[in-house]
Amino acid sequence: MDNKPDEEACLFAMHLTTSSVLPMILKTAIELDLLELIKKTGAKATASAAELAAQLPRNNPDGADIIDRILRLMVAHSVLVCGLKLLxxxxxxxxxxxxxxxxxxxxxxxxxxxxxxx
Structure with a gap:
């Protein structure tokens, strides 16, 4: 049995948790339940930052911009994937x-x- 993919995933997870900014972003995303909200949309579904911000319990006028920044950082570190959805x-x-x-x-x-x- 080849454990290489599991080992690589574990090493990647350790890298993510020992860096500086990303763990803070992950902590915030977890506290806001962003990953749970994304998971609830389904495997093939999409969710914009504005749609996710609208589901948060607090109403923040800058919420969508802040969520967008959080999501972009997680995409940059391959925690999430991002796709283009044309208007x-x-x-x-x-x-x-x-x-x-x-x-x-x-x-x-x-x-x-x-x-x-x-």
């Missing part, structure tokens, strides 16, 4: 039927000639 209209960064999107001004603003002076 019904294809999203703001995809071109519409007129060929326009928010992507064009983003490219202009991030252009080297604009950013270098900063």
């Amino acid at each position: 019904p209209d294809g999203g703001f960064f995809a071109r519409n039927e007129d060929g326009l999107s928010v992507g064009t001004p983003c490219l202009k603003i991030q252009d080297g000639a604009w950013m270098e002076p900063w």
Whole structure:
């Protein structure tokens, strides 16, 4: 029997618990029951930060932003996975039927000639 995947998972878990910021985020996520809320959505279901924040007992106007940051950090450390869910209209960064999107001004603003002076 090959225990290598179990050993690697255990080593990864130990790495996660001995780092600095991630354990604090995990503690917060556990205290808020975020992982339980995500689990309740089901294996193939999706949940946005706003949807999760709405299920928390406290109403915090910045709740969705804070939950989003927590989730992004956990995704960055492979605790969770993240996927792209397009909006019904294809999203703001995809071109519409007129060929326009928010992507064009983003490219202009991030252009080297604009950013270098900063």
